[in-house]
Amino acid sequence: MAPTLLNAALGALLAAALLGPAFDGRTVSVVVAAAVLPNLDAVASLAVAGATNTLLHNVWIPLALAGLLYWDTALRERSTLRERHGWRGVRTAWVVLAGFAAAGVAPDLFGTPGANLLYPIEDAYYVVDGLLLFSTQDGIVQTFVSATADGPGLLPFESTGTTETRAIPTWVNPDGRPGLALGAEREFVVVEAGWQAVVLASAVASLAVRFRPRTRASAETGDHAGDAGEASR
Amino acid sequence: MVSSIVHAGFALVLAAGLLRGSYDRRALAVVLAIVLLPEADSLLGPVMSGAHRTVGHNFVFPAAAALLIYYDTRIREESAIRERFADRGVRIAWVALFVHVFAHVSLDWAHLDGVNVLWPLHDSFFRLEGELVWSSADGLVQTFVDVELDPETGDRRVDAGSTGTTQSVHVNNPVEPDDPEALAEAETIDRRFPVAGRGWRLYLLGLGLFTVIARKLQGDPPVGSTE
Numbered sequence: 001m002a003p004t005l006l007n008a009a010l011g012a013l014l015a016a017a018l019l020g021p022a023f024d025g026r027t028v029s030v031v032v033a034a035a036v037l038p039n040l041d042a043v044a045s046l047a048v049a050g051a052t053n054t055l056l057h058n059v060w061i062p063l064a065l066a067g068l069l070y071w072d073t074a075l076r077e078r079s080t081l082r083e084r085h086g087w088r089g090v091r092t093a094w095v096v097l098a099g100f101a102a103a104g105v106a107p108d109l110f111g112t113p114g115a116n117l118l119y120p121i122e123d124a125y126y127v128v129d130g131l132l133l134f135s136t137q138d139g140i141v142q143t144f145v146s147a148t149a150d151g152p153g154l155l156p157f158e159s160t161g162t163t164e165t166r167a168i169p170t171w172v173n174p175d176g177r178p179g180l181a182l183g184a185e186r187e188f189v190v191v192e193a194g195w196q197a198v199v200l201a202s203a204v205a206s207l208a209v210r211f212r213p214r215t216r217a218s219a220e221t222g223d224h225a226g227d228a229g230e231a232s233r
Numbered sequence: 234m235v236s237s238i239v240h241a242g243f244a245l246v247l248a249a250g251l252l253r254g255s256y257d258r259r260a261l262a263v264v265l266a267i268v269l270l271p272e273a274d275s276l277l278g279p280v281m282s283g284a285h286r287t288v289g290h291n292f293v294f295p296a297a298a299a300l301l302i303y304y305d306t307r308i309r310e311e312s313a314i315r316e317r318f319a320d321r322g323v324r325i326a327w328v329a330l331f332v333h334v335f336a337h338v339s340l341d342w343a344h345l346d347g348v349n350v351l352w353p354l355h356d357s358f359f360r361l362e363g364e365l366v367w368s369s370a371d372g373l374v375q376t377f378v379d380v381e382l383d384p385e386t387g388d389r390r391v392d393a394g395s396t397g398t399t400q401s402v403h404v405n406n407p408v409e410p411d412d413p414e415a416l417a418e419a420e421t422i423d424r425r426f427p428v429a430g431r432g433w434r435l436y437l438l439g440l441g442l443f444t445v446i447a448r449k450l451q452g453d454p455p456v457g458s459t460e
Contacts, residue, residue, distance in 0.1 A: 010440070016250030017444045021454045087455050094451075102443055110432035129432030133236075137423040144435060186369040194343025194361035195433060197377070202243075202335040206250050209331070 002107040003189045004039050006196050009203035010103035011035025016206050018095045022088040023210065027095070034096045035103035042170040049178050050163025052170055053108055053125065054116035062101035069093055113168045114160045123162045124153030236427040237269055239434040242441030244268045244336040249444045251328045255321045256448070260328075267329040268337050275406040278413070283399030285406050286358070287349040290341055295334050302326050346396040346404050358402045360394040 015031035016023065038056040045051035073079045073090050081089050108115040114127035130143030145156050153159040160166055167176030174184040191197045248264045249256060271289025278284050306312045306323050314322050339361075342348045347360030363376035379392040396402055403412050407424045416422060429435040 013246050013250055014440075014444070017246055018249070018447055018451070020451065091451070091454075098443075098447060102440060106439075107433075107436060110436040127432065128435065131430045132428040132435070133430070134426040134428070135423055136425075137421060144429075144432075188367040190365040190367065192364040192366075193433075194363065194377075195340060197361065197365070198335065198339040198343055199243075201339070202247060205331070205335065206247060209251060 002111070003191055003196060004036055005190055005200055006107060007035045007039065007104050008032050009200045010107060011099040012203040012207055013199075014099050014103050015095060016210050018098060020091060022091045022095075025211070027088070027092045028207070030092065031095050031099040034099040037100060038104040038108075039170075042168075042172040045168075045170070045173045045176065045178070046180060047178055050116075050167065050176075052168040052173065052176060053113060054119050054123075054163055057105050057108055057115040057117075058119045059117055060121075062097060062105065065097050065100075069097060112160065113166065114158075116163065117155065118153075119163075122152075122154055123164075124155075125160045125162070125166055126153055126155060126157045127160055128157050130158075236429060236434065237272055238428055239438050240268050240337050240340060241265055242438035243340065244332045245441035246437075246444045247332050247336055248328055249448055251331060252324065255324050255328075260321075260325050261445075263325055264329050264332050267333050271333070271337055272406075275408040278403075278406070278409045281399075282413075283349070283358075283402050285409070286341060286346070286402075286404045287352045287356075287399055290338050290348040291352045292334070292338060292350055293352065293354055295330060295338065298330055302330065346402045347394060349399065349402075352399075356398045358396040358398065360396050362394060 011032040011034065012028060014035070015028045019027055019031070041055035041057065042052045044055050048055070069081075072081050073093075079090070081093060085092075105115060109117065109126060110128050112127055112129070114125035116123065117126050118124070128144055132140075132142040132144060134140055146158065147156045152162050169176045171186045171188040173181070174186050175181050191200060244264055245261065248261060252260050252264075274287065274289035275285040277288055281288075302314070302323075305314055312323070314326055318325070338348055342350070342359065343361040345360070347358050349356065350359045351357065361377065363378075365373070365375045365377070367373050377394070379390075381390045381392070382388075383390070403409070405411060405425075407426050409416060410422060410424050411419065429438055
């Protein structure tokens with residue numbers, strides 16, 4: 001799994017970007033929780049072989065939830081969600097789903113050890129890593145997608161193995177295999193690269209700006225009235 | 234450079250989160266222009282050694298710009314920005330500065346030889362690279378800043394990822410895709426325009442597109458609610 005704090009930071013950035021008028025402390029916490037949620041499959045790996053980056057890191061859960069949400073809010077005559085929680089509830093639900101898929105699952109796909117995208121229909125960890133550039137000598141060079149990739153998967157991406165051959169170590173489960181390894185050394189990765197530190201700092205700074213006390217902000221710049229005008233335009 | 238397209242992707246995510254009611258196509262265009270502008274320092278490469286990642290990539294100019302905006306909008310009696318562009322202009326100026334610092338300079342700081350952090354006050358490239366890990370055996374371990382203690386003299390040497398000065402560092406870019414000396418001798422010059430050099434950069438690019446498309450598809454908030 002990607003560092004948990006990275007998922008949380010990306011979730012916070014998405015919440016700030018997408019919640020709109022539904023943005024407040026509670027809704028942001030829910031979106032951040034949804035972004036961290038996929039990492040819980042590491043806990044399941046203590047009992048189920050190869051559950052890490054598999055059980056909650058596939059496309060089916062987000063697709064099913066999106067289908068359900070679309071059916072309830074757009075196709076049904078009376079939406080249960082809208083009736084119970086109003087416009088804010090619908091907006092928050094969509095952003096929670098985006099947090100789960102784009103900030104929780106997707107970061108694991110773009111770096112080792114990868115995500116088991118099509119599980120349980122197919123069992124293969126995929127990694128989308130490589131480069132894409134335009135060269136004046138070689139034209140377009142890309143190594144993200146390769147139709148001839150070796151490995152167990154059907155999709156044209158690099159595959160790092162199956163739940164049988166690949167055990168992903170986490171701080172919850174240091175050897176990646178079922179069973180509690182109580183004596184083993186555990187490593188909780190806060191950030192594992194410079195860019196992740198930058199994303200984390202950006203998220204903290206963004207939330208600090210957004211949660212700046214409203215009274216102070218409007219007293220100093222008088223932008224509260226301007227906002228109201230713009231939103232109702 | 235981390236590809237400008239990746240900067241733009243991350244910039245869109247940050248801008249969408251900060252622009253609030255000022256979010257629209259024109260505001261995004263301003264932010265994107267500010268994100269692309271610093272790359273122009275690669276054009277200075279042929280006349281100034283180590284210009285790329287120095288002139289447009291430091292934290293001194295953004296700090297100066299922040300002071301200027303603060304002075305103009307809070308201290309002066311009549312703000313030039315507010316007079317011309319109203320409160321919306323003030324917000325966009327702050328967001329553009331934020332995005333420049335976090336989506337451009339900071340991301341480049343974590344890439345290749347880094348950026349010339351304190352130029353023109355102090356000429357030294359720094360690179361942000363390392364990890365921060367809590368281990369049950371070793372406790373909290375970080376490798377971003379190396380602190381070495383000389384056991385004999387007790388001298389402390391702190392290395393925050395220094396990679397050299399404008400004289401010794403050249404960061405490849407499409408204008409000068411290799412060291413200037415090597416370029417002078419090369420027969421054919423291969424100029425490379427990166428889109429995404431690693432999976433995570435493709436991810437940030439995708440996240441930016443996702444954010445903009447999601448904002449487009451969202452239903453309008455009910456009348457009367459403010460962001």
